[in-house]
Amino acid sequence: MARHKSQGIVLHFKEIWPLLPAALYLLSFLFVVLIYLIGLSFSAPTSDAGAFPTLQTIAKVVSMPQFRSALVNTTVFVIIGTPLELLVGIVLSLILYRHFIGRNFVRGILVLPLAVPALVTAILLFILFDYPGGHINHLLMGKYPLFPAVLSNPINWRGSEFFALSVSMIGKLWRDMPISMLIILAGLLSIDPELFDAAKTMGGGWATQFRHVVLPLIVPSISAVLLLRSIEMWKEFIFPFVLAGQTDLLGTFIESLYNDWGYSNEAAVVALVLVGCIIVTTIVLLGITELLRRLVFEGGHRGG
Amino acid sequence: MDRRNVPLGPAYRLVWIVGIIGAIFLVVAPLFLLFKYSVSDIGSINTGGAPIPLWPHEPTFRNFLYLFSDGQFYSVLLNSLIIATMTVCFSMLIGIPASYVLARYEVPGRKFVLIGLISVRLFPDIASVIPVAELFIRFNAHNTYWGVIMAHSLLALPYVIFIGTSAFEPIPKDLEQQAIVMGANRFQVFSKVLVPLAIPGLIAAAIYTFLLSWDEFIFAYFLLGLGKISTLTLYLKQKLAFAPPQNLLAAISVCLSFPVILFSLLLQRYMTAGVTSGAVK
Amino acid sequence: MAEVILKDIRKSFGENKVIESLSLSIGSGEFVTLLGPSGCGKTTLLRMIAGLEPIDHGELFIGGKKYNSISPQHRPIAMVFQSYALFPHLSVRSNILFGMKIKKVPASTMEEKLKWVLPMLRLEGLEKRLPKELSGGQRQRVALARALVLDPEVLLLDEPLSNLDAALREAAMEELKRVHHQVGKTIVYVTHNQVEAMSMSERIVLLNDGRLEQFDRPRVVYDSPSSIFTAQFIGSPAMNMLNGQVVMKGEAVGVDTSLGFLTLDRERESKARALLSREVVAGVRPQNISFVEHSISRRYSDTCLELTVDLVESLGDRSLIIARGGKGTILRFLITREADIVPNQKVAVFVDGRKIHLFDTQSQTNLLP
Numbered sequence: 001m002a003r004h005k006s007q008g009i010v011l012h013f014k015e016i017w018p019l020l021p022a023a024l025y026l027l028s029f030l031f032v033v034l035i036y037l038i039g040l041s042f043s044a045p046t047s048d049a050g051a052f053p054t055l056q057t058i059a060k061v062v063s064m065p066q067f068r069s070a071l072v073n074t075t076v077f078v079i080i081g082t083p084l085e086l087l088v089g090i091v092l093s094l095i096l097y098r099h100f101i102g103r104n105f106v107r108g109i110l111v112l113p114l115a116v117p118a119l120v121t122a123i124l125l126f127i128l129f130d131y132p133g134g135h136i137n138h139l140l141m142g143k144y145p146l147f148p149a150v151l152s153n154p155i156n157w158r159g160s161e162f163f164a165l166s167v168s169m170i171g172k173l174w175r176d177m178p179i180s181m182l183i184i185l186a187g188l189l190s191i192d193p194e195l196f197d198a199a200k201t202m203g204g205g206w207a208t209q210f211r212h213v214v215l216p217l218i219v220p221s222i223s224a225v226l227l228l229r230s231i232e233m234w235k236e237f238i239f240p241f242v243l244a245g246q247t248d249l250l251g252t253f254i255e256s257l258y259n260d261w262g263y264s265n266e267a268a269v270v271a272l273v274l275v276g277c278i279i280v281t282t283i284v285l286l287g288i289t290e291l292l293r294r295l296v297f298e299g300g301h302r303g304g
Numbered sequence: 305m306d307r308r309n310v311p312l313g314p315a316y317r318l319v320w321i322v323g324i325i326g327a328i329f330l331v332v333a334p335l336f337l338l339f340k341y342s343v344s345d346i347g348s349i350n351t352g353g354a355p356i357p358l359w360p361h362e363p364t365f366r367n368f369l370y371l372f373s374d375g376q377f378y379s380v381l382l383n384s385l386i387i388a389t390m391t392v393c394f395s396m397l398i399g400i401p402a403s404y405v406l407a408r409y410e411v412p413g414r415k416f417v418l419i420g421l422i423s424v425r426l427f428p429d430i431a432s433v434i435p436v437a438e439l440f441i442r443f444n445a446h447n448t449y450w451g452v453i454m455a456h457s458l459l460a461l462p463y464v465i466f467i468g469t470s471a472f473e474p475i476p477k478d479l480e481q482q483a484i485v486m487g488a489n490r491f492q493v494f495s496k497v498l499v500p501l502a503i504p505g506l507i508a509a510a511i512y513t514f515l516l517s518w519d520e521f522i523f524a525y526f527l528l529g530l531g532k533i534s535t536l537t538l539y540l541k542q543k544l545a546f547a548p549p550q551n552l553l554a555a556i557s558v559c560l561s562f563p564v565i566l567f568s569l570l571l572q573r574y575m576t577a578g579v580t581s582g583a584v585k
Numbered sequence: 586m587a588e589v590i591l592k593d594i595r596k597s598f599g600e601n602k603v604i605e606s607l608s609l610s611i612g613s614g615e616f617v618t619l620l621g622p623s624g625c626g627k628t629t630l631l632r633m634i635a636g637l638e639p640i641d642h643g644e645l646f647i648g649g650k651k652y653n654s655i656s657p658q659h660r661p662i663a664m665v666f667q668s669y670a671l672f673p674h675l676s677v678r679s680n681i682l683f684g685m686k687i688k689k690v691p692a693s694t695m696e697e698k699l700k701w702v703l704p705m706l707r708l709e710g711l712e713k714r715l716p717k718e719l720s721g722g723q724r725q726r727v728a729l730a731r732a733l734v735l736d737p738e739v740l741l742l743d744e745p746l747s748n749l750d751a752a753l754r755e756a757a758m759e760e761l762k763r764v765h766h767q768v769g770k771t772i773v774y775v776t777h778n779q780v781e782a783m784s785m786s787e788r789i790v791l792l793n794d795g796r797l798e799q800f801d802r803p804r805v806v807y808d809s810p811s812s813i814f815t816a817q818f819i820g821s822p823a824m825n826m827l828n829g830q831v832v833m834k835g836e837a838v839g840v841d842t843s844l845g846f847l848t849l850d851r852e853r854e855s856k857a858r859a860l861l862s863r864e865v866v867a868g869v870r871p872q873n874i875s876f877v878e879h880s881i882s883r884r885y886s887d888t889c890l891e892l893t894v895d896l897v898e899s900l901g902d903r904s905l906i907i908a909r910g911g912k913g914t915i916l917r918f919l920i921t922r923e924a925d926i927v928p929n930q931k932v933a934v935f936v937d938g939r940k941i942h943l944f945d946t947q948s949q950t951n952l953l954p
Contacts, residue, residue, distance in 0.1 A: 015409045018401030022461055023417065025398060026424050029458050033427070036435030095323045108569060109328050112335065115568035117519040119537050120557040124338045127550045135337060135356055143355035174334070197637050198670035202684030202735060203658040206316070212683070216674045228426075235428040238521060242544065251430040258526070264438055271431035278428065298676040298715065 037275070040268030061269040070253040071273070073165060077249060078233040078281070081169055085229045086222065088173060089180025096181070097188050114178040122242035125171045129157040129243070157243075164244035171239040176232060180225045187221025188214070216296040223289035230285060234278050250274045341554030342367055349550055367555035380539040387452050387524075387535060388517040392510050395457040395464050400506065403468025404494060408477075425462040433526045440527055447531045455523040460513040467512065471505025472498060508571055515564050536560050586771055587648030587661065587738035588613045589634065594643035596629055596795075603629045605795045606643075611788075613648075616765050616772045618782040621792035622818070627775045630792070631741050634773060636660050648738055663732035664741040667748070669724045671716040677727050678712040684735045698734040705764065706730045722753045729761070733768060742774045746781060758785055779819050783807070791815050809942075813949040816868045816942060822905055824868045824942075825916050831860040831943070840867040840943065844910035845890045850938040853953055857943070860952060866944040871905065873940035874918035876926070877933045889933045892916060894926055908932060 042053040061067050096107055113121070128135045132154040142149025157163045191214070199209045237251035248256065250270055258267035337358075341349070344360040344367075351357075371377050405411060406418075436455060437446070445451035475498060483493045499506065521537040528538060540556045589611040596604040603626045611617045619627040632638040634645060636657035645652050652660055663684070671680050679686075681702065685695050703709050706726040716724060725745055732740055745761075746754045762785055765772055776782055782789050783803045791798040791806065791814075799811040810816035816824045829842035838857040839848040847867055849857050877889055892908035895915070903919045906926060910916065918934055920926060943952040 016405050016411050019405040019411060019417075021398040022402035022465060023420075026420065026458070026461055029432075030420070030424060030427070032439065033432045033435045036438060037431065040435065040438065091323065092327055095320060095327065098320065106324060106328065109331055111568070112331055112565065115565045116335070116561050117521075117537070117564060119519070119521050119540060120338070120561045123540065123544065123553055123557055124334055126544070127341060127553065128334065128337060130550070133351065133353070133356065138355045144358075174330070192668055192670060194666040194668050194670035195672060197632075197635075197657075198664070198666055198672075199683075200637060200657040201635055201660075201662060201664040201741075202731070203687045205656075205658060208687055212687075213672065216672075231426050235430065237430045251428070254430050254434065258434060258437075259529075264434060267434050271428070271434050274428055274431050278426070297674045298679055298713075 037268050037272050040265050041272050043265060045263065045265045057265045058269050061266050061273075064266075066248055066253060067270065070248040070250050070270075073161075073247060074234060074236075074249045074251075074274075074277070077165060077169065077236065078230055081172060081233045082226060082230040084169075084173055085176060085180045085233075086225050088177050089184045089225055090222075092177065092181040093185035093188055096185055110181065111178045113175045116175065118175055118238045119242070121171050121175045122239050125167055125239075126242055129167050131156040131158065158245060161244075161247045164247045165240070165249075168236070168239035168243045168249075171243065172233070172236055176229070180229060183225050183228075184218060184221045187218040191217050219289075219292055219296050223285070223292065227282060227285050227289070230281050231278050234274060234281065250277070338554055338557060341551050342558045344551045344554075346549055346551065367551045368559075370552065371555055371559065376534075377539065380534045380536050383449075383533055384518055384536040387449060387456065388514045390449070390453045391456040391460060391517040392513045394453060395460040395513050396506070396510055398457075399461050399464030399509070400468050400499075403465045404472050404498065406465065407469045407472035408480075421462040421465055424458070429459070429522045433522055436523070437526045445527075447528055447533060449533065451527050452524055452533075452535075455527060456517040456520055459520065459523070460516050463512055463516065464509045467505055467509040468502070471502040471509070475501050511567050511571055515567060519560075519564065586613045586769060588615075588646075589739055589771060589773065590644075590646040591630075591634075592644040592646075594630070594633065594640060594645065596626070596633060596638070596641045603795050604633075607792075607795075607797050608643075609790060609797070609800065611771060611773065614769045614771055616762075616774065616785060616787045617790060618774045618776060618786035618788075619790045619792060620776060620779060620782040620818075621798075623777055624794075625792040626795040627777075627790075627792050628743055631664075631743055631773060631775045634739070635662055635664050635741050661738035662741055663735040663737035663739075665725075665728045665732050665743065665745045667744040669716075669728040669745075669748075671724055671727055671731075673716050676713050676715060677708060677719070680716070680727055681731045681734055683731065702730045702734050705733075705767065706760070721749050722757060725749060725757060726760075729764070733764070733770075737770065739771045739773060742772065744776055745774075747776070747778070754781075761785060779821070783819070791818065793818075809951065809954050810868075811951050811954065813866060813868070813944045816944070816951075820870055820872075822871045822917055822919075824870050825874075825918075827867045827869070827914065827916075828946070829865060829867050831857060831863050831865055833861065839938075840865060840941070842867060843912040843914040844892070844916060846888075847890075847936050847941055848888050848938045849941055849943075852939070856953055860943065863952075864946045865952065866946055866949075868942040868944060869936055869940060871917045871919045873937040874916070875935050875937070876906070876918070876920045876924050877935045888938075889935055890916070892932050892934060894928050894930045894932055896928060897926055906932070908934075 041057060042055070044054050044056040092110060096103065096110070116124075129137075131137065134154075134157075136157075137151070137154040138144065139147055140149070140151045141154065155163060157167050195213055195217075196209055199213050204212065235251060236249060237255070240247065240249045240252045241255065244252070250273065254267045254270045254274070257263045257270060340358070340360060343363045343365060345362045345364050347362070348357050348360040406414065411417060433455075440446045440451050445454075479497055479501070480493050483497045488496065519537065520535075521541070524535045524538055525541065528534060534542070536556075537560065540553070540560060543553060543556060589609070591607060591609040594604055594607045595602075607630070619630055621627050629638055633640050634647075636652070636655060640653050647661060672683065675683065678699070681699065682695050685698065699712075703712070706729060708723070708726055708730060711719065711723060711727075716727070719727065725748070728745065742761075746757050749757055758781060765785075774781075774786060786803065788800060788802055789806050790800045793814045799806055799815045806815060807819055810819060810824075813826065817826065827840070827842040827844060827847075829840040829847070832839065832841045832846075834841075834846050834848075837848045838854050838861070839846050847869070890910060892910055894906055894908045896907040898905040898907070899922075900919075901922075903921055904924075904926070905917060905919055907915060907917050916934070926932060944950065945952055
């Protein structure tokens, strides 16, 4: 159904109008959300209602120590969590790449965490990492056979900032592991197996193949994982919400500002900061990706 | 003859086997424990310092029986079902025609549309929920079914469009042209040729949407609060706040995740497509 | 340069026997083609020589050394793959140098090799291009160059021309022959295309269902096919196969078929007498059947077959005639363009007795090789 230029824009509309409801719905949503976020952020909630624009709310949020610690926590969360997800994804996809009996079954098992609602995963970890008597504490204290005693006293996982965020991270990694695995597996499967054979006949062992063939060719998948997962890390809400009561990430900080304190303007400011962080990360990662691609792909003088 | 069959050396093979078993264990063990807790008696949880058993001393379905005797459980179950079903209807209604157009026509700015879809998907829920909640309060949509349904449809639409587009794309254009040559109009082509052929993908999109709404917490939490309409996820959160016994939490969790796990296993192929769609492009 | 010797090679994938006890001896510097229909095991055999597929049973010698359990990177081979397997992220230059870089060959040697191989395969000026910026023919030449610079004892080619269109393929065949003359490597070439095999190789290995059907020079394979399979696989259009019985007619020995009596030549008569009254399959190539003017046919009626023309297919300089005899048996033969034949015409043809092949109905082997 190739379209002809001479038939012009009228025919276009005739062809594409079914797209419009969905497009309008999504666009107006994006538009409203951004306008509202900016509007809320640049106005003050107090007596002189309608004072817009004002930097009063923003100044207030920036001066909040909880905001700073949430920002730092989230940044650390993203910087540590994203490479971990990538690593887990690469390892699991390499395991699944080989053909073996029951491969589909194993893949089905490994995709399961994705099917478990995030809230359920969070509650599961809440139970397992209970203090003083959860499975994990008992395991680390050597109460089960085969596993050595590492601890003498149970750890209060939710009590300390470090452990609370670590447990949240474990939950996040566990649940989202299939996504990075599947993306990288898709990248691996798109490589022509003859390329590996070619590398073998030209003198490449396992390491050479991985370095010179696999890694360069899954660069697009790797960038996809880095980009998508880092954004997901910034967005993270449910795990810290359930597991890290005392310690805030940006997401949980927004929630407590809005629901606990009723500060909608301040919540909007933090939300805007979160969106800003994501945009900056995206731009930086796209830059890095482009750099990587140029490093890996030679020549390409025809714009390839 | 598959080239991915070439045997590994013994050392690599050992690493590989250990890797597989380890990965399966790390996935299955927590799920098993969740199930274990849901059938545990309280004595197998509050052990007073003794190791928590890996299988309850006296397995019991009392937790589930308690749930099923709670009137509130039924009402939240019903709410979750209503909201999820309506979300499916609404988002399919406007999402499927859109994905048909994207799959079939050279839409001006197609790339822009797809980027827009991805950005909606990547926009943090926790950030967008604030303005949406404020807006809904202003228009009295707070604490209503249709408010949540509209919000969930928003979340589901990008997925519906991505999965739908990839369901329509592989259908040969020749089939469509053949139908037109035989006298079908555009709507007939759509409803009699394209939709029947794309039905597996469309069902997958519908189920994906259903599950997304079924699982959803953030929008439900902000838009319904702990008001008179409550969903399963909110019910679970509410129970969590009252520090209930772990076995009851586990039982609700099992009820919440059971349909999702079941459908995901049945429709694994499409689920994976949903997850990776757009990621590689 | 080295000879390749396979002794009693066997291979199966699970229950499926791909190669059943195969022995071959490929001479040093020889151009040998593994030919056969798809699924006959030819690619598996090549991959076993390369070391990409383990050998279940038997021995593989290259240049006198046993290579059964040595991994591909340590075998003196280089391979060109069907898909060319060019690394999509590397330029032509880096693709060609890939193997040498891994083997840590000094830079000066690499430059020398490039200077040698680029003009030979007409790749000058393309060094910086990525594979996707090349045409099919260019990609094929890069793959060949990449294999040649490794200076292998044996060059393995897996259907390297199957992705090229007809015109390019002919040019590539000539080029490959020229390269073989120039470098003198032992070449093992896999194809399912008999034209490639016939025109390029010094000897052809004909494989069918994992078994060796025939291993000989192209002419020999064409002139005295060892079996019905070989006879039908080699040559175009395919050989006519007629069921019949060896009988005497007067003084002459021949085959009584549903089309009529086919007289064998005098030279083979004594051998053929031993086959009297045997059920056989008589094979005749369309090229060895000639159209006879009606006036002449009267005189030789006992050696001529009377047929009715069904179809005429023009092949340009010649035409292929598909005709049937009284009992509906079909015979294909070639005529020159000048002879004007139309469908439904009655024609007489003469079968060259020297070119009739007799095959055993049971064992399918050639009875008078």
